[in-house]
Amino acid sequence: MSFPSLRLRRLRRKESLRKLFEEVKLHPSNLIYPLFVDERIEEKEEIVSMPGQFRLSLKSLVKEVNDCKKLGINSFLFFGIPKLKDEHGSEAYNPKGIIQRAIEVLRKEFGEDINIITDVCLCEYTSHGHCGLIKDGYLDNDSSLELLKKIAITHAQAGADMVAPSAMLDGQVKALREALDDNNFHDTLIMGYSAKHASCFYSPFRDAALSAPKFGDRKSYQMSYKNKREALREIELDIREGADVIMVKPALAYLDIIHLTKNKFNLPLAAFNVSGEYSMIKAASKLGWLDEKEAIIEILTSIKRAGADMIITYFAKDLAEMVLKDEL
Numbered sequence: 337m338s339f340p341s342l343r344l345r346r347l348r349r350k351e352s353l354r355k356l357f358e359e360v361k362l363h364p365s366n367l368i369y370p371l372f373v374d375e376r377i378e379e380k381e382e383i384v385s386m387p388g389q390f391r392l393s394l395k396s397l398v399k400e401v402n403d404c405k406k407l408g409i410n411s412f413l414f415f416g417i418p419k420l421k422d423e424h425g426s427e428a429y430n431p432k433g434i435i436q437r438a439i440e441v442l443r444k445e446f447g448e449d450i451n452i453i454t455d456v457c458l459c460e461y462t463s464h465g466h467c468g469l470i471k472d473g474y475l476d477n478d479s480s481l482e483l484l485k486k487i488a489i490t491h492a493q494a495g496a497d498m499v500a501p502s503a504m505l506d507g508q509v510k511a512l513r514e515a516l517d518d519n520n521f522h523d524t525l526i527m528g529y530s531a532k533h534a535s536c537f538y539s540p541f542r543d544a545a546l547s548a549p550k551f552g553d554r555k556s557y558q559m560s561y562k563n564k565r566e567a568l569r570e571i572e573l574d575i576r577e578g579a580d581v582i583m584v585k586p587a588l589a590y591l592d593i594i595h596l597t598k599n600k601f602n603l604p605l606a607a608f609n610v611s612g613e614y615s616m617i618k619a620a621s622k623l624g625w626l627d628e629k630e631a632i633i634e635i636l637t638s639i640k641r642a643g644a645d646m647i648i649t650y651f652a653k654d655l656a657e658m659v660l661k662d663e664l
């Protein structure tokens with residue numbers, strides 16, 4: 337059968353039919369909302385390069401999470417901004433550090449109703465801004481792993497559900513699984529930042545978290561975006577090392593990698609819709625060049641359509657509000 341008896345526009349004639357045939361549906365239960373907790377402040381502060389996102393104080397954190405819960409968002413990824421930074425990033429594995437205290441407060445307040453996921457890295461805590469220990473100007477892999485283990489254990493002790501190593505060190509998932517198991521945290525999940533690329537789209541985040549490297553760049557540990565077979569290899573290794581969830585990051589310029597990963601592996605797959613991807617939409621819509629709501633829906637739908645089971649996104653609240661108002 338072909339035209340004129342075959343007409344695909346039949347499926348699109350009216351809104352109720354279009355809704356019936358939708359292949360991809362967004363829902364706040366699959367979104368993970370990144371939050372920054374800042375040890376230096378008492379009140380929340382808007383992040384200049386990420387309008388609508390805030391550095392939260394311990395005090396303002398509970399209200400923020402409560403507001404999100406009302407919108408149907410139950411999963412959060414936490415980043416810490418410490419008062420003090422040093423060469424070894426000691427505040428990252430201080431049991432009384434900002435993230436550890438934030439986890440305790442939230443667990444007490446919300447019990448098991450929320451999923452607490454923590455970023456495990458050193459760049460926000462080191463004076464040089466790199467994701468581990470520097471030896472002779474180079475990020476030292478194996479000694480840095482020892483510090484990532486300490487971070488993960490303090491997060492698990494405080495009550496984290498899932499730890500997410502983001503340093504792109506070799507062996508980081510294996511190191512964390514062993515450390516967690518040795519300390520009886522058999523049920524703490526690991527989400528690997530498996531294919532994390534060296535990307536320009538992290539700049540607003542680095543502003544927000546004051547984590548830009550003081551010298552050089554991250555290209556000796558984060559992946560080149562020119563290599564997709566290598567991305568699949570990184571993912572395969574994380575799976576072998578015991579990751580429960582794998583991730584592709586960033587998301588938008590990486591939909592091909594998300595798609596390939598989804599077809600090849602059976603683990604839950606997260607995509608990180610990163611800060612730069614957020615800020616460029618915010619900036620363009622502020623200038624009146626884009627309809628913000630439509631852009632958000634289109635972008636998040638494309639990430640899910642490519643194969644992401646979960647999306648880590650700063651748009652989580654915007655989307656959840658639209659879902660509540662039935663604007664999708």
Ligand code: PBG
Pocket residue numbers: 455457459467502503537538539540541542547609610611612
């Ligand atoms: C820390 C980390 C970064 C992001 C997540 N974890 C920044 C970086 O690697 O420099 C980026 C997140 C975003 O841009 O939203 N390693």
Ligand code: ZN
Pocket residue numbers: 457458459460466467502503
């Ligand atoms: Zn880092």
